[in-house]
Amino acid sequence: MLQKIIRSAVIDAPIARVWSVLRDFNSHDQWHDAVAHSRIEAGLRSDQVGCIRSFALKDGHRIREQLLNLDDRQYKSSYCIVEASLPLQRYVATITLKPVTDGERTFWHWESSFATPPGRERELRLAVAEGVYEAGFACLRRYLARGADLHSPGPSAIGSASLPAALPLPNRQIVLRGHGAADELVAAAGQAAAPGPGQVRIQQRAIGVNFFDIYLRRGAMPALLAPGGTPGMEAAGTVLDVGPDVAGLLPGDRVAYIGPLPGAYCSLRTVPADWVLRLPAAVDDETAAALLLKGLTADLLLRDLGRVGPGTRLLVHAAAGGVGQLVCAWARHLGAVVMGTVSSQEKARIARAQGCAHVIVTADHRFADAVQRHCGGADLVIDGLGAVAAEENLAALARCGHWISLGQASGSPPDLALDRLTAKSLSFSRPVVFDYVANPAALAARAQRLWDALADGTLPPPVIERHPLAAAARAHQRLESRQTVGPLLLLA
Ligand SMILES: NC(=O)c1ccc[n+]([C@@H]2O[C@H](COP(=O)([O-])OP(=O)(O)OC[C@H]3O[C@@H](n4cnc5c(N)ncnc54)[C@H](OP(=O)(O)O)[C@@H]3O)[C@@H](O)[C@H]2O)c1
Structure with missing residues (x-):
């Protein structure tokens, strides 16, 4: 009959810290007292699904186990015995971690199923439940506490608890x-x-x-x-x-x-x-x-450089793109008249849904006439296109308008002769988001x-x-x- 062992414990350390130890399939000879030494066969990584750990217990038994699954998102791993001097047959185990609600502690669930030769059920159940799992909980607690001591923070290092060994x-x-x-x-x-x-x-x-x-x-x-x-x-x-x-x-x-x-x-x-x-x-x-990154960029564009408010006539290129959608939605909320260029009807639908009231679908980046007709010119152009849009941007801007050259998806924008700005008292800027979040x-x-x-x-x-x-x-x-x-x- 198949035996099933389920044990759980709360470990007094954040989940990322516990997981950083357990996800390493070859770490158990560092933290579990029952394990004498362990190595990963065939030069594979110790977090590579399929790798085999070959280890000796301190009582002399030898075991080879294979990593079946490792899920860093669910904090979950499974493994099985492929060969052992102990008569644990068809042994499959799963480790699952969950954060305890205060976030600083971890719930560790450890379960397995296996078969045994007749008459040895009780002995082997105890060996797994007590000798491996319960002992393992206690060993890991001690190991993490020892590691925290070894790496105890100085007075200025608030909460600088580290891994047991701060290694690559x-x-x-x-x-x-x-x-x-x-x-x-x-x-x-x-x-x-x-x-x-x-x-x-x-x-x-x-x-x-x-x-x-x-x-x-x-x-x-x-x-x-x-x-x-x-x-x-x-x-x-x-x-x-x-x-x-x-x-x-x-x-x-x-x-x-x-x-x-x-x-x-x-x-x-x-x-x-x-x-x-x-x-x-x-x-x-x-x-x-x-x-x-895209949202911080939208914030600096609309708030700092564009000073967008009610009635600002804004033209944004690639209005259905990553930055474009955020700019449209945020500018509409601020009361701007939002216009955008896109390359397809499908993108136009998306841009409209994000708050772009006037969408210009253009394959050849001819948009200036449409902007002038719609509202008499743009106070602000947000341009991530670069090369293809440069001339049209100048034509689309209203008097005293501002051209923000944000990027160059179509290639580098041509050099801008400053005199080109004088005709309508235009201004130009070329921001990079990292400078706006530099502290x-x-x-x-x-x-x-x-x-x-x-x-x-x-x-x-x-x-x-x-x-x-x-x-x-x-x-x-x-x-x-x-x-x-x-x-x-x-x-x-
Ligand atoms: N300066 C900064 O700090 C900063 C920060 C973030 C982003 N940016 C810039 O903002 C722009 C948008 O970035 P994103 O990451 O959100 O990208 P995205 O807008 O999601 O994708 C780029 C879009 O540009 C349009 N495009 C026009 N001509 C293109 C061409 N020849 N090749 C490729 N795309 C072309 C396409 O939209 P259509 O098909 O609708 O034309 C495409 O979907 C980029 O220029 C980026 O460098 C700058």
Whole structure:
């Protein structure tokens, strides 16, 4: 008859910290007293599904177990015995972690089923339930407490509890082989460094894809992203561990970040704590990664540069895109007359639904006449197109209008002779979002406006296109071939 063992315990550590130990299929000889030594066979990674750990117990038994499933999103793993000197037959076990509601503790559920030779049921049930599971709970508690002591924070390091050993950890990442097309993005194994002073290491769940990542991939700024590097400027997830001199962030905190240095296309990343925001309970990881960079950009465009208010005549290009949709919705709320360009009727429908009152569908980027006819010219043009729109932007602007050149999805905009602005007393700006969130106070204030806009319905919940991290190339292909609407995410 099949035996079933179920045991559970509450561990006094945040879920990310407990998981960082348990997800490593070869860590048990460090924390479980019953295990003498363990190794992963065939040179595989210890978090790779299919890998086999071969270990010896202190009582002399030898066991080989295979990792069947590892789910970083559900904090769940399963494994089975493939060979053992103990008569545990058809043994399959599952570990599941859940956060306890205060967020600082973890509920650990451990269950298994197996068959035994007749007459040995009771002995083997006890061996598993007490000798493996209950002993394991106690051992892990001691191990985590010892680790916390070893890494005890100095007085300035508020809550700087670390992993038992602050070591580099295995990391799944996307690497740029060489500047060029999307297929230069390939999946690779790497490591995430332990956090140094002022840094945190984040278990990433959702990574924002931005058109900026495409410029870097193509080689527009080789000093920022060279071959061998990893793209990506934003992500959301959970703090795994915290280096010295970090205030206000703890392991287990749900966070998002935006930073001026690429490297976000990965499962685990160590970043400056100054880039990182704690997320409100109402904002899940995917929403945060979908909105952060684009929403902060919309905030600076409308509030700081555009000073958009009731009656502002606003023209936004790619109105159904990631930034475009947010600009439309937020500008409508502010009372602007929102006009937008898009390339298809389907995108026009989406832009309208987001608050773009007058949509111009154009394949050849001829829009100035339509804008002049509609409202006598635009007070503000938000232009992420670049090359193809430059001349028409000048023609579409009203007297004293302002042209914000935000990006260059169609290629670099031509050099602008300043005299071209004089005819209608135009102004021009070329902002980069990172400069507008360059300190934690600015970042926090802008993000708060973004979360507030989401909470009060000014911005609708984003409709997200999701891709697995390993399919980053596919996400890039879709974005640069104009097949997407709204934000794209990579899920780690
Ligand atoms: N400066 C900053 O700090 C900052 C921050 C965020 C974003 N941006 C810029 O804002 C713009 C929008 O970014 P996003 O990430 O939200 O992308 P997106 O708008 O979702 O995608 C780009 C859109 O641009 C339009 N487009 C027109 N010509 C194109 C071409 N030749 N190739 C590709 N796309 C073309 C397409 O919309 P249609 O098919 O409707 O024309 C496409 O869907 C980009 O220029 C980006 O660099 C700048």
